[in-house]
Amino acid sequence: MHFKxxxxxxxxKREMSLVGxxxxxxxxxxxxxxxxxxxNGFIPESLLEDVMKALDLVSEPEYVSLVKSxxxxxxxxxxxxxxxxxxxxxxxxxxxPDSFPVYHYNGLKQSNHKEKVEYVEGTALVLGFEDxxxxxxxxxxxxxxxxxxxxxxxxxxTDRSPSLN
Numbered sequence: 262m263h264f265k266x267x268x269x270x271x272x273x274k275r276e277m278s279l280v281g282x283x284x285x286x287x288x289x290x291x292x293x294x295x296x297x298x299x300x301n302g303f304i305p306e307s308l309l310e311d312v313m314k315a316l317d318l319v320s321e322p323e324y325v326s327l328v329k330s331x332x333x334x335x336x337x338x339x340x341x342x343x344x345x346x347x348x349x350x351x352x353x354x355x356x357x358p359d360s361f362p363v364y365h366y367n368g369l370k371q372s373n374h375k376e377k378v379e380y381v382e383g384t385a386l387v388l389g390f391e392d393x394x395x396x397x398x399x400x401x402x403x404x405x406x407x408x409x410x411x412x413x414x415x416x417x418x419t420d421r422s423p424s425l426n
Contacts, residue, residue: 286350293342303339360386365423372424383417401425
């Protein structure tokens with residue numbers, strides 16, 4: 262399913278770096294997050310071995326113990342997603358930019374501000390984790406994009422977020 266079909270709208274200019282096969286680091290992020298059902302950005306250290314096995318990484322008990330001590334030097338009992346990815350995929354570029362322009366168009370006159378049909382421009386910020394300092398809207402447009410990038414924030418050039426209705 263293409264982004265345009267998934268979100269039910271026009272995507273404007275196509276950004277081809279946003280589509281393509283899953284890279285090893287993207288796969289690692291997805292697998293790690295599958296062990297983090299509450300989407301906290303971390304897992305209990307007891308699940309590290311299971312994550313490593315699911316990713317076909319070396320998972321001998323001695324090595325897992327060494328990795329635990331490296332990823333949890335303060336012995337907090339948790340493994341954070343960011344350090345995990347840096348440990349196993351330090352040079353991986355996911356191919357997804359940190360930010361990219363987004364354009365929204367709704368041709369329904371009544372769904373636009375002051376009933377003036379026009380493109381709304383914005384910037385999408387793709388974060389590797391949920392940053393409580395960056396909180397934007399919680400609109401259908403954002404929720405649609407979150408199906409691909411769970412930690413995405415949208416900054417629109419207008420005062421109000423565009424409507425899908």
